[in-house]
Amino acid sequence: MSHVFADLTTDRPTGPQADPAAAQTGVLTGALIRLNDADNVLIARVALSLGQPVSLDGTPVRMRAQVAAGHKIAARAIAQGEAIRKYDTVIGRAARDIAPGDHVHSHNIELIDFARDPGFCQDVRPVDFLPEAERATFMGIVRADGRVATRNFIGILASVNCSSTAINRIAAWFTPERLADYPNVDGVVAFAQTSGCGMSSPSEHFDVLRRTIAGYARHPNFAGVLIVGLGCERNQVADLVSSQGLDQPSTDGPGVQTLVMQNTGGTRATIEAGIAAVQAMLPAANQVRRQPVSASHLKIGLECGGSDGFSGITANPALGAAMDILVRHGGTAILSETPEIHGVEYMLTRRAVTPEVGQKLLDRLAWWERYTHGHNGQFNGVVGPGNQQGGLANIFEKSLGSAMKGGTTPLQAVYEYAEPIVQSGFVFMDSPGYDPVAVTGQIASGANLICFTTGRGSMFGSKPAPTIKLASNTPMFERLNEDMDINCGQVLDGERSVQEMGQAIFEHILEAASGTRTKSELLGLGDHEFVPWHIGIVS
Template identity: 55%
Template sequence: MATASNASTPRAVATLQTIRLHVDDNVVIARRQLISGTRLDEEGVLLSGMIPTGHKLAVRDIAIGEPVRRYGQIIGFASQAIRTGQHVHVHNLAMGSFDRDAAAVACLDAKPIVPAEQPARFMGIVRADGRVATRNYIGILTSVNCSATVARAIADQFRRDVRPQALADYPNIDGVVALTHGAGCAVDADGEGLRVLRRTLAGYALHPNFAAVLVIGLGCETNQIAGWIEAQGLQPSTTLQTFTIQESGGTALAVQRGVDAVRGLLPDANRVERQPVAASHLMVGLQCGGSDSYSGMTANPALGAAMDRLVRHGGTAILSETPEIYGAEHLLTRRAQSRVVAGKLLDRIRWWERYCERMGADMNNNPSAGNKAGGLTTILEKSLGAVAKGGSSNLVDVVEYAQPVPAGGLVFMDTPGYDPVSATGQVAGGANLICFTTGRGSAYGCAPAPSMKLATNTALWQRQCADMDINCGGIVDGEVSVDAMGEQIFRQILRIASGEKTKSELHGYGQNEFVPWQLGAIT
């Protein structure tokens, strides 16, 4: 039985042709496409076969069943004998069980947080109750899929791209958005699925980035609005209004009722002014999608460096996507601030193992076709790169999907790896900004929280810069350090939180990316 290494944080050493991430690694990464017969002087290796950009190659013979190491950690086992200089990928690398000692190493690396000497600030919107927003939207939520059409029809009346004059008198309002979903009925009225949906909707209804919210139902659904209000301890008010299509007299009258309601909310919603506030009010959801082999070497560790800064300034970082930390959970339990926190994380890992077994799925199914084309193989390799987004701060708590996130420090929220579902849970938990790394070029945005996109490589940046906010490819190009890029990302976060638009906002992303996690049987 192999045991995971407890090596320190890997540091990339870039040469002309390859990248070595750790002295113990038996593979290195190709910086560009390499052809058979190429000699790697830095490793003393002669290539046998073509190696695509970002893919792995063996720097010594690896016997069948022997661990393959990247980042100084096990990413899988040789499914056939691998010779020095050969391509290492899905054809000769497979999953295998091994002891990661996640419980045994709990809290070993936890350390006191040293607060920043000069607290950072951004220009935020302070609500009457003291909550701080990074954006100022009016939201339209639905209790059930059946009211989605009405909700969208109402929001469409205020779209700046279709009706430029609709909000011309309200420059301080970022928009009117309809966030619809495909659930809310034909579910157990007392089941987990409805509880999670209601918790998610409540998190959005109370989100500080919404100046006001309308909640629209059909009227006969399982997810009754009155029941939702009671279950979540909400109070209807001028800024949380509800109605149903059936009680309004049908579709047309419900649309008109909603349009009138929004028009009545606009003047008050527009009466906001940004003011300097501490960065401790920032709660950043961390996402990676369309990952490639560079994700764990550039954008993810750089984002982690930015989050370490945020935590030192009193802010909150939310790491999620439980299937995408699978195999790297020991790196998080090592810096859990208590064994209770470590145990909560391992409980969620075990839940996912049982869930996949019950559904006839495999945790190693998570790497997508695009991930593999970008050089990733097993979920172990993907997870070791993904967990770098969390930086090196202590893990202070673990919460379930869409639960309110406690402020201050690195918190883990249990979510699926599917980005829209995961980010929806983070925003419901309180995230007022999303940072999203991508190596393949994911198309994603989020309302009401702005989503900042980080490219993992320069080729992607050059090809798709209209969708990306920052290029982290300079790290592997040897132009900038991970720490310096982390500082750049942190400063960009402050600017975006202050109102600077992200590329996804300029493209109009956000309304279709609201995807609550659907759990339980549909009957």
């Protein structure tokens, strides 16, 4: 697939940009799905075989290729150079003449880039906020300082890779049998990492790492935190604690405790001291009780991975509908994965509450263009093999679905990676598209629950904030039932509308936030998904 630039008329957002439930205006029954009357491609709801007769807007045509479910076919003749439109949005142009019934994919779509009007603030709609008394509630854990948790862990963080083995050994000592006397503690979990030294400091990478560790240390889902360092690393524990304000007296139990291996006596002595430190935290941590709290305390990180051609029709718009509900109840929805809004960023800038908010998003995209220049990365057009197999031809098509997770409410703020999120409503946090890195940043920013859509079937979980996984299609949901929480394929099957699916997702969020275990929690995922963003050189 070539990546070329074309001088096309600025694309004006319609369809799902205005309303993620717009997917429901298309016909979702039969063999083919039409998403917008202006589209020149249709989506195969089921696999289609070569020569199979289909009806294209009433005209009988025989399929000119074998096409997998979720892939596109030409609804009419498309001339070479003509824009390919999905959801009435340009996702590329025809690399050659395409006949009706032809498979339309990366082999005959060129990725084009062109000027887009950011239209700052033009699509801002007022939110019909519910009165406090009418807002939904969940059973949360209220900390002494008023922060609200959805889980109750004790966390152990490494300042550097060199202390990662020690923190893993400390956490491993706390088996279910040893925690049996502390039923209100969800576990003792270690967050090992691979950086902290061999890096430029000061640097952006250094700042991001410290901000990420501090975000976890402050997270309300921790009743207590232990930070363990080696002693000679660049990311010195004492400087980390003081620079990030982690040395302030805590009103919530033990606060942040620290150990330095070279001062403590080495590996064995540090493990023993760490075990003792955590044991001292457990009695207070176990004293928590859940109580009804407003859904306004929910901060939901929005993630997608292993997307397919149905993700932008079912799971993503349904999650967007759920986030619209959450925002009405006073909560916060956090969209991230900056490379995966590339090409449709105007969907968000038009909803920015101020031109400054919209410009900050464009500035982050400009940074990414410089950062990825000359590399064969997703930002530059190429999506992963799973995305390709699932029907997504390029980054613009993937971004079109990805952005729908944010719903339709105004974009209130744009944050740096792992920066504390203080603004409620719909916000954006800059991050890579790589799932573990993006979710790590969202949790560090304060997300207390993650909603993760997938079409191919991602095996992901997170701690201390749990992950809910949403399947885009029923066959995958049934095949991977042990890993998937919600089947958004019901939209494709005609069993629920996008809005009905959104309401079901919102209700599931309340249950998970109240303590009901998600599928990834039941499988024990989340111990190895702490992956801070590495930026820059390793020396």
